[in-house]
Amino acid sequence: MLESYPKDLGGIDRDKLAECIAACFECAQVCTACADACLSEDTVADLTKCIRTNLDCADICATTGRALSRHTGYDANLTRAFLEACATACQACGDECTQHAEMHEHCRICAEACRRCEEACRALVGAL
Amino acid sequence: MLESYPKDLGGIDRDKLAECIAACFECAQVCTACADACLSEDTVADLTKCIRTNLDCADICATTGRALSRHTGYDANLTRAFLEACATACQACGDECTQHAEMHEHCRICAEACRRCEEACRALVGAL
């Protein structure tokens, strides 16, 4: 879709942008599924902080993925604010899921998706 | 992620479910980007209905993709309601984008994503 955008992308790095959009949407899906998988574990009472962080992370990843899909009236200041909030949430969720990664495969997969998304957000901030 | 879900998926067709989740998230991204690309066309005044339909379709695809990522307390009646609304929106958006597909590459790509998502939703409804 990036190549079909009719105007200039405002000087943003096209590869890093494409990677970050994909990482945000993937992380939004995986965090939503991880929250639900935690909810179905017998040990759900020990996973409530993980579920909450998953839900926050899913929401900010979806919002950031959508904002990055818009190029009209590009404002680097706004893009940076979204990316920083998203990286912070991915870091928090990645840390939380890592603690349960040996017990729960969904947390292991989710921690990896969070790390990829956090790195993609930080790489794009660095390239703004 | 589907294979790491700790309980039974409630008899839903796993392949059709996975395909539909992927189609919903893809369509949500493409519709968001198509709305913005339309906004940057010189002929934006002729594309306002397309932009609106894109935004509706992006929202229901995101909501449906998230709902399908949850399996706890599965309720076929609820899943069907989401899938039918999503298929209706994808059909409307696919029809609208098809009208501009020869002029605008983003509308052509978006129409295809809408068709894929509509079909995936209808296939999953048929398998509930």
Added chain:
Amino acid sequence: MLESYPKDLGGIDRDKLAECIAACFECAQVCTACADACLSEDTVADLTKCIRTNLDCADICATTGRALSRHTGYDANLTRAFLEACATACQACGDECTQHAEMHEHCRICAEACRRCEEACRALVGAL
């Protein structure tokens, strides 16, 4: 905001529309908060279906509230599809929360918000 819309609203009942938009946004907030309150109950293991239904209902209410806030290129068929999915989710979530309403004040409040939103959606469908 409805009165500042620059074009015609397409013959939709303005009062029912305004009421339904407000009910959708309120229900989205209350369901999000109820899911989290359930998550913090000591009996969270008995509330997992409630949490899941809350999350689905929050998502479709948000999507429907947004779609109803758009009037450009109005399509009654699409509006009806969103409203029906939203009413179905509100009914399911209202039923589920009602079962816990005597134990948990947040479920009692949430069941009421779901009933209001379900009724507002059905009233608007009837007026399309």
Added chain:
Amino acid sequence: MLESYPKDLGGIDRDKLAECIAACFECAQVCTACADACLSEDTVADLTKCIRTNLDCADICATTGRALSRHTGYDANLTRAFLEACATACQACGDECTQHAEMHEHCRICAEACRRCEEACRALVGAL
């Protein structure tokens, strides 16, 4: 709903929190409607940056309103990140809408909602 939360709110100022949640959901609705009203103006070609900023602001306000509705596993660092991104978007959208406030009543109303939400976010950050 805040009073029905079964655990402690983590020392966050309850009044500022309630005000900020309400401001976020209101701003999400108003920005969604303003984007659509701009889309229906005859001068839509002059309002494309406004529409884009409206859509970003609607998304981050919805995400922040949802995150603030969750109290389980409270993490001040994460809350601050969301609030700062939301305040930045509200400021950008408020500035943009203010430029069209004399021409378009929806932009005037939207600029006010953005200011209220920006202030509520900054007040809550200051109280964390």
